[in-house]
Amino acid sequence: MAGLRLRWFPLVLTGALVLALAFLTVPIAAIFFEAGPRQLIDSLGNEQALDALRLSLLTSSIALALILLIGTPAAYLLATRRFRGRNLVITLIELPLVVPPAVVGIGLLAALGPGGLLGGALGDLGIELVFQTAGVVVALTFVASPFYLRQAQSAFEAIDPSWLGASRTLGASEARTFLRVAIPAAMGGLLSGTALAWGRALGEFGATIVFAGSFQGITQTAPLAILELFSSDFDAALALAAVLVAVSAALLATVKLFAPRTDPRAGETITVA
Amino acid sequence: MLSATIEAQLRELRLSLDLEVAAGSCLALVGPSGAGKSSVLRAVAGLLRPRKGRIECDGETWLDRARGVELPPERRRCGYVFQDYALFGHMSVWRNVAYGLGLARGERRAAALELLERFGIAALADAAPATLSGGERQRVALARALASRPRALLLDEPLAALDARTRTTATRELAHLLSDAGVPAILVTHDFAEAITLADTVAVIEAGRIVQRGAPDQLAARPASAFVAEVTGSVVLAGSAVAAVGGGSEIRLDGGGLLASTDPAPAPGEPPPAAGHPEGSPVAVSVHPWEIALEAADSPVHGSQRNRLPGTVSSVATIGSRVRVGVDVGQPLVAEVTHSSRDALGLRPGAGVVAVWKASATRVVPR
Numbered sequence: 035m036a037g038l039r040l041r042w043f044p045l046v047l048t049g050a051l052v053l054a055l056a057f058l059t060v061p062i063a064a065i066f067f068e069a070g071p072r073q074l075i076d077s078l079g080n081e082q083a084l085d086a087l088r089l090s091l092l093t094s095s096i097a098l099a100l101i102l103l104i105g106t107p108a109a110y111l112l113a114t115r116r117f118r119g120r121n122l123v124i125t126l127i128e129l130p131l132v133v134p135p136a137v138v139g140i141g142l143l144a145a146l147g148p149g150g151l152l153g154g155a156l157g158d159l160g161i162e163l164v165f166q167t168a169g170v171v172v173a174l175t176f177v178a179s180p181f182y183l184r185q186a187q188s189a190f191e192a193i194d195p196s197w198l199g200a201s202r203t204l205g206a207s208e209a210r211t212f213l214r215v216a217i218p219a220a221m222g223g224l225l226s227g228t229a230l231a232w233g234r235a236l237g238e239f240g241a242t243i244v245f246a247g248s249f250q251g252i253t254q255t256a257p258l259a260i261l262e263l264f265s266s267d268f269d270a271a272l273a274l275a276a277v278l279v280a281v282s283a284a285l286l287a288t289v290k291l292f293a294p295r296t297d298p299r300a301g302e303t304i305t306v307a
Numbered sequence: 308m309l310s311a312t313i314e315a316q317l318r319e320l321r322l323s324l325d326l327e328v329a330a331g332s333c334l335a336l337v338g339p340s341g342a343g344k345s346s347v348l349r350a351v352a353g354l355l356r357p358r359k360g361r362i363e364c365d366g367e368t369w370l371d372r373a374r375g376v377e378l379p380p381e382r383r384r385c386g387y388v389f390q391d392y393a394l395f396g397h398m399s400v401w402r403n404v405a406y407g408l409g410l411a412r413g414e415r416r417a418a419a420l421e422l423l424e425r426f427g428i429a430a431l432a433d434a435a436p437a438t439l440s441g442g443e444r445q446r447v448a449l450a451r452a453l454a455s456r457p458r459a460l461l462l463d464e465p466l467a468a469l470d471a472r473t474r475t476t477a478t479r480e481l482a483h484l485l486s487d488a489g490v491p492a493i494l495v496t497h498d499f500a501e502a503i504t505l506a507d508t509v510a511v512i513e514a515g516r517i518v519q520r521g522a523p524d525q526l527a528a529r530p531a532s533a534f535v536a537e538v539t540g541s542v543v544l545a546g547s548a549v550a551a552v553g554g555g556s557e558i559r560l561d562g563g564g565l566l567a568s569t570d571p572a573p574a575p576g577e578p579p580p581a582a583g584h585p586e587g588s589p590v591a592v593s594v595h596p597w598e599i600a601l602e603a604a605d606s607p608v609h610g611s612q613r614n615r616l617p618g619t620v621s622s623v624a625t626i627g628s629r630v631r632v633g634v635d636v637g638q639p640l641v642a643e644v645t646h647s648s649r650d651a652l653g654l655r656p657g658a659g660v661v662a663v664w665k666a667s668a669t670r671v672v673p674r
Binding site for chain 2: 194196197199200201202203204205206207208214215218219221
């Protein structure tokens, strides 16, 4: 009996993995089979596809810059201080991870739209977001930032607190300690968080189409263009999809490459999905 | 001169103590883990905010909660050697050492190399901390702590992470370094032997308080409590004492057995004899392991050794030129004997022996 059990259970495990792997890889591989290299190059001449790619790169880069600039110190505070309400703050920051993107779009409209909560104030300042490229940046920043914040927080938490103490006793202020010790020591986790957030921003669809619309060259990012091309020029849609897959794969590779490179002690608790 | 009065609440532990260390001398804080030793160092360095307290160094006030003075760690500049050395893993050895140097870019490497040279590890300047041995890491940590000309040295178990062979050399080097540095130093350790070698004064910490302080030999000779006696490595036996006719005291041990000491029994009422101890006040008896000799179970009584407890050998461990023998005499006891007496008595677990020592080597402390 024991011998039999030992033989069938590994088979179940292997079978489950093979099934999961096939299910997850076949559709992605199919994109490249369907869009042959020839078609791929041809359709990249498609102006709409090119516009969308350019816009995606531009808006996601600006969103990432904003996320890094504000997210890094915010995550450091969460990682190094204990204060009342800290858990609540962390939960609120993670909330966008589970809210459906279309709901995010509605929320952004309600908050920042012309008739929204802050819309009037923004309008007085001459800032318009709805149906504008800036609106795309806002949507991408919103959905992508939790990915970076979470990763950055755990990377900072993994730093041996005595490193920060040592830096202070050696004459460095807290700001200098943050720049010279904390950021370099957490670099692996910060980079993988950046890659995850960038991947999420590049794939963003729901919030963008609700909040910013889908206007070629202004708010139509690559995923939105794929939807539109899908009905008119399937080959171009496939080609654009292939490019997005390649970029996303490169980002994932970055995650895998940098995550284990941190200090062995700091690396232990950094978990990359 | 460094002086500190610290009161802090750390989770379960209430830290409340004051200490004073002269320039060029070293105070060792000895005690079990969790007694608050490292927290004292953190408070002095400015990494922990005591609820109340005053810390002064060379006439400069670092902390005075009453007056609202609190210097940040970077302005106190203590040379702090952390327990696991806390070398920055993303920097090479020389950059670690140069971190605290406030020099121009071009001079930093040369200055760091000079320090590393002094510690005999200049060859490791470009190595990553993760590739170093424990002893090498310790030297880098010391070099880094000294690089910024600290006003005080704080050493948290600086030798604990080293293997036994490296530790002997490292201890000697550290003793030299402490006498050269010329600044007040505080050493945290749980090893009394280490404290004897490195410190001028030892303070024994128990549950956030200093229970006794003094020169190391003074503490070993006259422990104020059973706890201090145990910290100094003495054998501690529980019993109750009464005054003996003609001076000294007699102690009835809790597990059975009668001992004599030249120490007086604690005066009645101080502490008051409990109702359960009609024969005397509860005490602990302490004796150094090297004062205890072992004899064969059937050997005749002779000499001036008044204390004789029969027991069974529970363990035999040879450490260098000495043999540590655990003996169960109703309470556990450790005797340190020579190789020749181990062989002559055929000491092995289970063997019957008599533990023998002088009344004058028997300390009686309140329990």
